[in-house]
Amino acid sequence: MSEIVRRDPRREWIARNRLHPDHERVLAELGQSAGHGMAATEWMGPNGVIRKNPHAVGFIGPNGIKRIDRSGVQQAAAAGRGAGAGRKAAADERRQVTIEAPAFLVAVVPDMPGGRLSSHDRDLLGLARQLADADGERPGAVVAVLFGPGEGSGEPKERAGFGEAGIDRLIVLDGDDVDGYAPEARLAALTAVDGEFAPRHWLFPDSKLGGADLGRRLSARLGERPAAGIWQVERDAACALGWRCTGRGAAGTSDIQRALPRVVLALAECAEPVSETRHAVQPLALSQPLPPLLGRIEDLGQVAVDPAGVALSEAEFILSAGNGVKDWEGFHQAAKILGATEGASRVAVDDGFMPRHRQVGATGTWVTARVYVAVGISGAIQHLQGIQSCDKVVAINLDPGCDMIKRADLAVIGDSASILAALVEMVQRQREEKRDAA
Numbered sequence: 001m002s003e004i005v006r007r008d009p010r011r012e013w014i015a016r017n018r019l020h021p022d023h024e025r026v027l028a029e030l031g032q033s034a035g036h037g038m039a040a041t042e043w044m045g046p047n048g049v050i051r052k053n054p055h056a057v058g059f060i061g062p063n064g065i066k067r068i069d070r071s072g073v074q075q076a077a078a079a080g081r082g083a084g085a086g087r088k089a090a091a092d093e094r095r096q097v098t099i100e101a102p103a104f105l106v107a108v109v110p111d112m113p114g115g116r117l118s119s120h121d122r123d124l125l126g127l128a129r130q131l132a133d134a135d136g137e138r139p140g141a142v143v144a145v146l147f148g149p150g151e152g153s154g155e156p157k158e159r160a161g162f163g164e165a166g167i168d169r170l171i172v173l174d175g176d177d178v179d180g181y182a183p184e185a186r187l188a189a190l191t192a193v194d195g196e197f198a199p200r201h202w203l204f205p206d207s208k209l210g211g212a213d214l215g216r217r218l219s220a221r222l223g224e225r226p227a228a229g230i231w232q233v234e235r236d237a238a239c240a241l242g243w244r245c246t247g248r249g250a251a252g253t254s255d256i257q258r259a260l261p262r263v264v265l266a267l268a269e270c271a272e273p274v275s276e277t278r279h280a281v282q283p284l285a286l287s288q289p290l291p292p293l294l295g296r297i298e299d300l301g302q303v304a305v306d307p308a309g310v311a312l313s314e315a316e317f318i319l320s321a322g323n324g325v326k327d328w329e330g331f332h333q334a335a336k337i338l339g340a341t342e343g344a345s346r347v348a349v350d351d352g353f354m355p356r357h358r359q360v361g362a363t364g365t366w367v368t369a370r371v372y373v374a375v376g377i378s379g380a381i382q383h384l385q386g387i388q389s390c391d392k393v394v395a396i397n398l399d400p401g402c403d404m405i406k407r408a409d410l411a412v413i414g415d416s417a418s419i420l421a422a423l424v425e426m427v428q429r430q431r432e433e434k435r436d437a438a
């Protein structure tokens with residue numbers, strides 16, 4: 001047999017094409033995968049020369065600047081999309097960690113928008129783990145403090161991923177008092193937690209969803225000067241708690257370094273979310289029930305807004321139209337019935353079907369919706385860049401091989417007009433049944 005190494009141009013092409021469904025498998029076969037579904041940044045080529053894969057490091061951020069991918073979501077998702085079984089196996093491979101007698105506690109108060117951990121919450125839990133696990137001899141435990149329905153009312157489905165997010169202990173503070181917008185009651189509840197468990201650190205997401213406000217209130221109550229806008233935490237023996245932090249200051253124009261205080265308000269991407277361990281999520285409870293509080297704020301509930309008036313960058317649910325939409329009346333009707341904000345591909349905008357401010361993508365708006373439904377959009381790289389922060393992507397398309405289907409978490413193959421019509425009919429029927437039942 002000849003010793004000559006034969007090249008396979010097709011496999012090499014797949015190895016270069018990150019969107020190809022077999023990309024991860026072929027990378028692994030060629031020894032260019034770092035395992036756990038992520039592309040390696042460096043490997044040795046057939047002639048002994050070290051090769052670098054510049055694409056494996058980071059992604060383009062919302063402001064167009066290349067960022068380090070701290071979330072691991074893109075790579076994990078890319079790996080998982082091609083092989084659902086692979087993703088399950090990766091999840092099962094996580095090391096189980098139970099911290100029986102923690103040396104200290106790190107408390108995290110996640111925003112939980114829509115009742116689920118957001119990516120910002122997961123970054124924060126990653127930061128909490130960094131602080132808790134720094135001393136292998138005397139590890140701390142990460143305790144998440146949630147406001148919401150108690151354990152007695154059943155385990156919500158969303159809590160299933162808490163262990164994977166890095167939570168060792170869970171305190172659920174429930175009751176009508178802390179429900180909805182109730183900063184006074186929530187502050188009183190957190191003060192009670194502080195009094196009883198005295199966590200070494202309190203971590204809040206520095207976000208407009210509640211964390212920024214609550215964190216500042218708790219700092220004032222505890223008499224601690226908080227560190228806000230934190231994006232990096234590093235060990236520093238010279239600091240009182242052994243850590244130094246860097247945060248955005250001066251209206252976001254410069255970085256400020258200081259010793260890490262007890263109360264920390266951290267930005268998204270402050271740390272990598274937990275990816276290798278699964279934690280115990282043991283329930284913790286206050287020994288005393290929360291005292292009744294005479295609140296001065298009354299939450300009158302949420303105000304319904306017209307989704308059509310919501311800016312794309314703030315929309316949680318987007319129905320986006322591309323060149324594959326032919327029935328525009330049906331599309332607008334579907335967006336109205338589903339309560340979705342409308343988006344569009346550049347082609348739909350250039351063709352005059354949608355206004356320019358509805359364009360999603362590199363030269364349009366970078367969106368962060370929890371659900372993004374792409375109707376008749378092929379998934380050009382410029383469009384995919386604009387939706388990389390979306391939680392769940394649903395694609396409706398005739399072409400099962402298009403890039404949007406590869407990116408999607410759920411794909412529906414078929415004609416956009418008939419699928420949207422069927423969806424509208426189903427939603428309307430369900431609403432009528434609910435009305436009849438009421």
Ligand SMILES: Cc1cc2nc3c(=O)[nH]c(=O)nc-3n(C[C@H](O)[C@H](O)[C@H](O)COP(=O)(O)OP(=O)(O)OC[C@H]3O[C@@H](n4cnc5c(N)ncnc54)[C@H](O)[C@@H]3O)c2cc1C
Pocket residue numbers: 321322323324325326344345346347348359360361362363364365375376377378379380381382383386396397398399402414415416417
């Ligand atoms: C510098 C530059 C910047 C750009 N910036 C952006 C940007 O910000 N945003 C952006 O979107 N694009 C941008 N583009 C354009 C981008 O490259 C693509 O051309 C564009 O996104 C394609 O739009 P589309 O997917 O709607 O259309 P197409 O590529 O034509 O895809 C139409 C899709 O609809 C499907 N389809 C057809 N009929 C049906 C049917 N009846 N039912 C269901 N599916 C159907 C097809 O299978 C296909 O997948 C940019 C391009 C350049 C060069």
